[in-house]
Amino acid sequence: MPLKPTEIFECLERHQVRYAVIGMLAATIHGAPLNTVDADICPAADAENLERLARALRELQAQLRSEDSLGLVNGGPIASPFECTAERLAMADVFELVTRAGELDIVFRPAGTNGLQDLESRAVTVRLGGVAVRVASLADVIRSKEAANRPKDQRTLPMLRQLAEELRKRR
DSSP, X not given: OOOOHHHHHHHHHHTTOOEEEXXXXXXXXXXXXXXXXXXXXXXXXXXXXXXXXXXXXXXXXXXXEEOOSSSOBTTBOEEEOOOOOHHHHTTOSEEEEEETTEEEEEESSOTTSOSHHHHTTTOEXXXXXXXXXXXXXXXXXXXXXXXXXXXXXXXXXXXXXXXXXXXXXXX
């Protein structure tokens, strides 16, 4: 299923979920010439926000994304039922989901950060469609990718650092 980030963000807004966009989608929003197949968000982990997030995920018909040896079934990710409750969301740091609007990863503590409270002070607000969306700063995206140190992150870091330098020069 193709990613429809605006649909995801409109739903999160309707439910008043506090979050910041992170990962490759955040880098793309900052101008990185990359493609991504999922949206990554870092939500606030307080009980009220988890309740709002659970309601939004139920509306998005979220299911857990699981991997098999090929990672795909019928051209898309494998999905299994997911109990979208605040209690369930409080049980793990990362959820990889499939929704009716595409793949959505929820990461409460991105690598190299202390979660949303750490990202909020440098996050920027961007309008996507009719929705105001908080997006982690490019510096925080880079910091998280450096801390994660995964091969896919190592491949994109030089380009992200170059973009950050170009943006600094323009200011």
